[in-house]
Amino acid sequence: MDLSIVVPIYNEEENVPALYKKVCEALESSGLEYELILVDDGSSDGSLAALKLIASRDQHVKVISFRRNFGQTAAMAAGFNAACGRVVVPMDGDLQNDPSDIPRLLSKIEEGYDVVSGWRKDRQDTFINRKLPSVIANYLISRMTGVYLHDYGCTLKAYRREVLDGINLYGEMHRFVPALASQVGAKVAELPVKHYPRLYGTSKYGISRTMRVILDLMTVKFLLTYSTKPIQLFGKWGIYTLGAGFLSGAATIYMKLFEHMSMNRNPLLILTAFLLFMGVQFIVLGLLGELNARTYYEAQSKPIYVVKEKINLG
Ligand code: UDP
Numbered sequence: 001m002d003l004s005i006v007v008p009i010y011n012e013e014e015n016v017p018a019l020y021k022k023v024c025e026a027l028e029s030s031g032l033e034y035e036l037i038l039v040d041d042g043s044s045d046g047s048l049a050a051l052k053l054i055a056s057r058d059q060h061v062k063v064i065s066f067r068r069n070f071g072q073t074a075a076m077a078a079g080f081n082a083a084c085g086r087v088v089v090p091m092d093g094d095l096q097n098d099p100s101d102i103p104r105l106l107s108k109i110e111e112g113y114d115v116v117s118g119w120r121k122d123r124q125d126t127f128i129n130r131k132l133p134s135v136i137a138n139y140l141i142s143r144m145t146g147v148y149l150h151d152y153g154c155t156l157k158a159y160r161r162e163v164l165d166g167i168n169l170y171g172e173m174h175r176f177v178p179a180l181a182s183q184v185g186a187k188v189a190e191l192p193v194k195h196y197p198r199l200y201g202t203s204k205y206g207i208s209r210t211m212r213v214i215l216d217l218m219t220v221k222f223l224l225t226y227s228t229k230p231i232q233l234f235g236k237w238g239i240y241t242l243g244a245g246f247l248s249g250a251a252t253i254y255m256k257l258f259e260h261m262s263m264n265r266n267p268l269l270i271l272t273a274f275l276l277f278m279g280v281q282f283i284v285l286g287l288l289g290e291l292n293a294r295t296y297y298e299a300q301s302k303p304i305y306v307v308k309e310k311i312n313l314g
């Protein structure tokens, strides 16, 4: 299998038929062996019925349906886990992305990149509550992860299959895959893609998502830098501070014994106590961080979704 297209679907009944048609048109002439994995994220409209209808007629189409709404990231993760293609391409189900961009993403992969991220250069969303927060978010994410992209939020991306192995997604983290992949050596490129306004249905998100993205960015930053070494980060400062505390303590004792300085209300005493306490605090914080990091890794087997039904999938 050359290609797996993964589409999260949450209440997109009007969009499903057109989406299917556009995907077929885009790939028919390509000669690629592909599958279209449609993940129903607990839709309450006729989306699942529409997906089932398509899957009953076309073996390329595979459907996973969730017991309830688990969120876009979970839907994408389920699709990624089921994908057999050499390249995996996630895409929105609301026709804001264009399947005709897929061949271009693939040729970029063929150039030797492991991740090709779509860039909605001409993004068709409102400015104040969508584009502006996303400019800020992209700046922050780029600065903090060291992987500079214009448009982390674009769902349309292409991944070499191996890149996704070992990446566990949750929250809003689907957008951070390029940064997480780059950490383990993946070559990342960005490619301008088309973008359309939503014709049918409504966006599932508002401004509140930006806050969640920022929170998840902190998790990603933690994963990228401190995940395996909080004790090294905090412990280092703890040891410096403790060392300074001992020096200051030694100076205090020296001055008391040999210079006969009065210790009554002497700030050196306070400084010593402060440094010693802070040093111990830092070290304990490092240990807690270490414990937390380990718990995080242990907890990763926890599923982020529950599957109700699979169609055309083994
Ligand atoms: N989506 C989903 N689960 C959710 C919310 C959204 O699977 O809980 C899907 C949705 O059906 C669409 C994609 O994620 O295919 C992007 O959602 P939307 O268009 O609402 O986001 P926007 O384009 O406004 O960022």
Ligand code: MG
Pocket (backbone or CB within 6 Å): 092, 094, 096, 198, 203
């Ligand atoms: Mg959309």
